[in-house]
Amino acid sequence: NAGVTQTPKFQVLKTGQSMTLQCAQDMNHNSMYWYRQDPGMGLRLIYYSASEGTTDKGEVPNGYNVSRLNKREFSLRLESAAPSQTSVYFCASSETFGDPDTQYFGPGTRLTVL
């Protein structure tokens, strides 16, 4: 039982390049989330998927798109990367959405945009 896995672990992009961050969970959870973590700031929600087939914007969605590929997988895409998107990105999942339910996090992807 791997929990939440993310690929890649590290990535360096040039301004304007695109990339997709991959996330998968094996806990049969219904809800999945993407966060970014920047120095001196708390984790901030980018997008979430309450259930398979649905996605919604979080606090900081600009410059990102997401796809809930199936129940297990939730990807985050940067269409045209900017230096402001340099951050550590975490994927999380929870069994349900809306009720106070624990979110479990992946190991993170460290992204640098030059």
Place this chain on the structure above:
Amino acid sequence: EDQVTQSPEALRLQEGESSSLNCSYTVSGLRGLFWYRQDPGKGPEFLFTLYSAGEEKEKERLKATLTKKESFLHITAPKPEDSATYLCAVQASGSQGNLIFGKGTKLSVKP
């Protein structure tokens, strides 16, 4: 506006020196308060969920408590392996399933 504030930002303890971390919150109806531990270069690791004032939960040297305005994470006789950043997050009634995180407290325990 829903808000979570953690203090202190950093805390240095000697091994065996007990202390507490604080998480103050302002939310429009608390659904749950969560404590996570984050080691350098890793993702947050779940520790506790608290749902209502007066609730307490324990795990090894850690004990989390909750009042109507704040939560404390008490660390009893800490060891160097307890060194990490401790994150507090709340889920508010108006936020659907979303968590609002504090900035964390970085704990260092010296042998």
